[in-house]
Amino acid sequence: MATFGSFTTLVSLSMLLPFLPLYVEQLGITAQAEIVQWSGAAFGVTFLATAITAPLWGRLADRFGRKPMLVRAAVGMAIVMSMIGLAHNVYELVALRFAAGLIGGYASAATVMIGTQAPPDRAGWALGVLSSGALVGNLVGPLVGGLLPNLIGIRGTFFAGGAVIAVAALLTILVVREDFQRPAKRTDGLPADTGVRQHTSRLPLIALLVTATMVLLSNMSIEPIITIYIGQLGVPHSQLASTAGIVMASSAFGSVMTASRLGALADRIGAWKVIIGCLVATAIVMIPQAFVTNWWSLAILRGLMGMTLAGLLPAIGKLVRQAVKEHQSGRMLGYLQSAQFAGQVIGPLIGGQIGVHFGMRSVFFVTSAVLLGCAAFDRWAKAQ
Template sequence: MNLPVSRLDAPAIPRRHVSYAERNARYWQRNLAVCVFGSFTTLVSLSMLLPFLPLYVEQLGVSSPAAVVQWSGVAFGATFLGTAVTAPLWGRLADRYGRKPMLVRAAVGMAVVMSLIGIAHSVIDLVVLRLAAGLIGGYASASIVMIGTQAPRERAGWALGVLSTGALAGNLIGPLVGGFLPGWVGIRGTFFVGGAMIAVAAAATLLIVREDFDRAVDARSRRAAQASPRVSVNRAVIPVLLVTAMMVLLANMSIEPIITVYIGQLGVPHEHLARIAGIVMAASAFGSMLTAPRLGALADKVGGWNVIVGCLIATALVMVPQAFVTHWWQLAALRAVMGMTVAGLLPSIAKLVRQSVDESQSGTTLGYLQSAQFSGQVVGPLIGGQIGAHVGLQPVFFVTGALLVVSAALSFWVRSRHPQAARVDS
């Protein structure tokens, strides 16, 4: 008589056949909690300088109003540029040496650089240090690589949506903190507070985050993946996802350079422009916070491609009426709705990127995804500013809306043309 084999008597699965996600299945939820906290903390620290950045530029010796605006823009954009350049490198190193070391590296590096900004002696120092923060930082990017590769396939969209909420909350709260903190500790002291906040995130990452990384096992998996036939399929799918991610950030950021001017044309008094512009800018992030986890979970149920195409079309439809508003609160309401539709895009794209490649290459590919997103944050304000200056403010909304529709059509075409792209989403 054949007796059933108990679990205790069952042969152990050789470690070389256990995937990275399976080895870390017991850690991903605690790691998610730390990554949400760390993403929130680092982005608060990076964005809280927005309200007083021109004032700090003046303190560093720049007197001309035009030069203050120019240097403030360069200093702010330098961090995005640095992250766009190095994100693929850090993703590749995450595949080779583990995800946790990349998180620790980002947090420690950003804590040091943020503190050094507080002792800058010239505007050149400020720009260089902001660039360094992007080159060696990127905690939120490293978090996406870790959670995207550790979360179970059926919950990856939800997990990435929750992680996105932490980053959005940091971008929302940061300028609010930067509005009152300099009055307590001074502008330079604010950077030391920011560095201390990131140091707390670094300590939490070092002490709480867990990772089971086996370089030998994952190296074998990486060599096998390079010979896999699915690589040729994804050569068409992955670029479309990267372009779509860039378009999302481009559309969201294209209005930033002209939003204060646009609100001024709506009849808002000059003395209230800064406050109203801040509310309108925050509306998009607030809307995204409300729906990011829900749309991420929806992507787990109905598929990432469906959410991507639907959200792109919905965002384009919400973009157009913004050109015809007559009151600032109408613009704020539409930006909030746009934030709600945009929120489903990045978690769904990251989920599909993760599922379209072997896990041994996921860090590298997700690094390219982060690079595409930050490229959109750099290019979006440039395009919006140029169109607003030479054509008009309303056309900015039409152009970005059209780009979103083109991205939706491209995503639908790729999904229809490559059945494999739909299968990895099931």
Template structure:
């Protein structure tokens, strides 16, 4: 089955007419906005000091609050932006997010106190959400037989932005200064705003869905095919971010525990980057596989593989073994979120895709915030290696959850028209 071409007026579904162009714009826009967003990670503590905080413990505390503030408001508002996207058009949400982020990131360069820093970081999360909006747009517009691949390509851009941002942030402030760096970030995001405004296309028929604005929330869920499967997939996305982020804060300490005492932070940074690179490489390839054999099979297999690899990291004897396992873990994780998103998209009603996927974005943010906190608590109470064991348990539990819930639904819905989600291979 061939996929629609760019700007092909003969495509039956008008919302799929521009999917290739919009995928390219969304991927580049997500990459540039996330580079600008994550650029501050290396120098955030130094900026807190410049704002008048001297006590080392307070610097760490305020840095954590300022960094996490964006995720808090982003998690709370993601379903709202998804609902408004269903009503007023998904392009409008990307235009809003890119312009709002450009303004908010620029304002970060003009704050005069740490309280103002936190307030503007809250504003960034409130106004932002470009990559999550792009995910919803791509999921809604891409033909079903290419959805996981397209979401994998977009995921590669998102992951690459998260990797490149901190690397660039390590030396840009030394060239232009910290405050000017935020102005540069705002300018980069403004370029994404211009590209989104003038290059991204959305058919007029897809720009509004009046029923989505008036239908009650219960009505939306009554239209969802197999709501139990959707809830399981949304929970899986949260557990996935929870388990992976629980490891990140302890990597440096674990590297030291393995005997790498010199340049431990640099080695830890390389290990984290290797995981992300593995995911960047795997995401579109695993997505293409999921489009062929079914998303459920890929989700369960990748979760099981990630659980085994996380468990193996608890028993490594040196940094080299840890590095190999981190690359393999990245490969197994790369296609998970695209496959989960594609599966949810196929089960959601067309006029409520944004709302349902918005809940998924919120679930991911919850996992992203809770993971490091609980991971640190486990490490403090039971040791570093226990964190990897706990992470493996969470990933394997998620695999079991999907195996039970989705297979049960697949057996019940064997005669329905959702072969992409059923446990049997797709028929189309």
């Protein structure tokens, strides 16, 4: 059920990608540059808000349970998504998208719940399955967004998205079960502990949070300029949007194929080995993307990159969950979610700047170097 809820909410969040500029124009913005600017702001502000509030929701999950956070996120998203369809101007659109990030976060809440409820020896596999649902949602969302506006209109598409999330909320209330006990309050006058297990150093936790940021950063670094890059590969202008969509979807498709398998591999051979191996493999796959001469080669390489990236988040979630005590797991997994969304915000900004000042092919080289540096850092932190 948590996987289905993550799928539906991410479909609703990502389905606006194909028609967001059209909606911005419908709200009264006519200059091309301003349409691009407002579209980027409306899209990115949701991830920024989620990064801010994820630790708060994680802390509340530790106090009141994980299921209430799932219900809160689903109900909030259903309401806000429907309200976006009622926006009168672009300011309301951006404000409501920001509210969606503040109030929502179903996938983040699901990660906290699965990470704490799954048996330790199956946590990697369980988080891998959950990750697959989220990835499929990001894959299907733009496809749905390209079809529904022609059938029910742009505003109607938002209402449909809100209705689907409402169904997910209802199913969460009825189906999801949680074995949760509120932590006992301390009465001995001693300061509360940090939640980190006694045998665990803080350095590996820091390394894991940095790695989580790098995963999303590396995947999103080329997104702002990938359409332009594909145009340089000889794709006709009339086919740029559809071709770029295929290339972008390739990464998510590759991740869906391997996420649960690599999660299970982390359970079997150790999560640190999977993390370091996937970082190195992704760095290697990044380099030939700078030398492609046609779009389908890029799509294949992006698919391979998705396959190697898929093992990282489940393995990181497994290690973070094992590193902290039960009553602090929600808060720490909330920080993990913030780190991921930070990468999703920072990646396009960095990639765009590198592409403008040093050329688009440089983005792949820089990202590859960052991933290799991250792998070295993780190897060193693991030994501490």
